[in-house]
Amino acid sequence: MTETVLVTGGTGYVGGWAIVALLGRGYDVRTTVRAASKEQSVREAMGERVGFAIADLMKDDGWDAAMAGVDYVLHVASPLGDQSAKDPDALIVPARDGALRVLRAATRAGVKRVVMTSAANAASPESYTAEGVTDETLWTVDSSSLPAYRRSKTLAEKAVWDFMAGYDGPTELTTVLPGAVFGPILTAHNVGTTQIIQRMLMGKMPGTPKIGLEVVDVRDLVELHLRAMVAPEAAGQRFLGTGEFVWMREIAAALKDALGPQAAKVPTRQLPNFMVRLAAITDPSLRAITISLGRRNRHTTAKAERVLGWKARPAAQTVVECAESLIAHGVVPEVAS
Template identity: 75%
Template sequence: MSETVLVTGGTGYVAGWCIVALLEQGYTVRTTVRSVAKEEQVRKAVSTVVDPGDRLTFATADLMSDDGWDAAMAGVSYVLHVASPLGQGDTKNPDELITPAREGALRVLRAATQAGVRRVVMTSAANAASPSSYTTDGITDENLWTVDDPSLPAYRRSKTLAEKAAWDFMAAYDGPTTLTTVLPGAVFGPILSTATLGSVGIIGRMLSGKMPGVPRIGLEVVDVRDLADLHVRAMLSPGAAGQRFLGTGEFVWMQDIAVALRNGLGDDASRVRTRTLPNLLVRLSALADPGLRSITVSLGRRNRHTTAKAERVLGWTPRPAAEAVVACGRSLVEHGVA
């Protein structure tokens, strides 16, 4: 019998690919959903890549409730805690994101340690290891912690505070379970279904022609398949215990993404605009579009992270950003999203 891995938030974009990666490597996977009505959606999405057979099962559990977590952990060897609320730039109450992210992480860790699982791999974010000042550029690594500040975007605060709470919990814990955290950048790549779009909506907007140009925003693009691979490597490596690993990718400007789509998709990307919008125009647009407000602070900023630790300790190598972007765009076109 293969070992069982619990993946939280099975309907999510990253979680879906983690399930695929684990099944491809022969593991039995249990994943959490908030409603049994979501089970078929997850199974159908995963089945587009790998036949789960009877090796994919489900547990009903919610990050904001204790119910179901003990049952979800029964017989589990490892946990990939991927689930977290996704944020919008115009979130008025930061606690709507911070509380479920932090309390959910602690809830998962309590159940995992009580069940004696070997390791929990938790998905954080590269922005939890970034300078808190938006005026700071440079290259940073896992030793840096974002200093929480109410002026930061709610999503960034939620990831930082949830990861910090997890490490604080483990510092007071004395037992066999170990914790590893993975801090991804901008996650693109193919989708498994239209119900699990995750962070790729921006690519869909570009392909649909809804963006008259691109802001001067830099992203560290990581392919979702490489990110799933990083989670599995972090789960298995003895040297990963008690460590943070940045899972960012190549730094590119959004104009580079637009050019990659035009070059890689031909006519399917004919509506993609490659011109860079003036910073002033983006800031003025943000006055009327709350969704743009969170990105204005990043205009022209070139803060980057190094993945040298993941490469050295885990043998991880992400694919080029353009490959991830084109795969994402092609997948969106095939699914009729763009």
């Protein structure tokens, strides 16, 4: 019998690629959408083989029906909440409660395993000035001084592991902690986290801040989820799914080298930290990144490589193929040669 996988958030960037990979391997796939009106956009990208369930991470309704007959769950979605709100609970509560809602429904249904997408910043030193390399044994210490998004990912993951500590049943849990997710897009309607590359290509950044990213290709991240879903030894484990550490100026250089005229607007100068901090006073989108300026702490994926045989492709390849995809889909205007 064909196994069924429920993917939460099929309209999302990572969720969409997860559906593509699962269908390619012969699984029956069902995905959750908040409203029936969202189904068409998924069908246009994925075809008619995808099943749907109406379920909202902010509500209890629909989750038991969504889990009926499901063998595995990839909990990729996370409610964004109000990222402009001053109250951090606007992000923390939806992420934590949504994750618990999914896990409780999965355990009631007796699914084999839930693989939840967390974030590498849930396994990072509290100090943003820390150097060195960390692994999955480290848990981020929650602090009001941390950005609300980082706190939301940490507290949501802790909540599901705390739930499993008191659970005595057949369902298993695994979490995957990615870095900065780039790579090709599936549709022009959902660019996801590739907006950073989009902004660089369109010249919407005056320069590159001194920020380092651990770039992981969305296709590699999905592969890690699928391996974690079925490998017996992955049960009850956390897996970092970060990629190569690169500074944003190195991303800009890779785009310039590979794309030529198509990358004419990509900024080449690195912005001094004080300029970024000054700009953040009036630009809310910059406030969350100022704490990361100059940070060099990295994560190791040795566990995923050893246990699951996983390996991320080079960062330059990922960002270049991301840019080429954005151009091909018309998200970034093509430059006439």
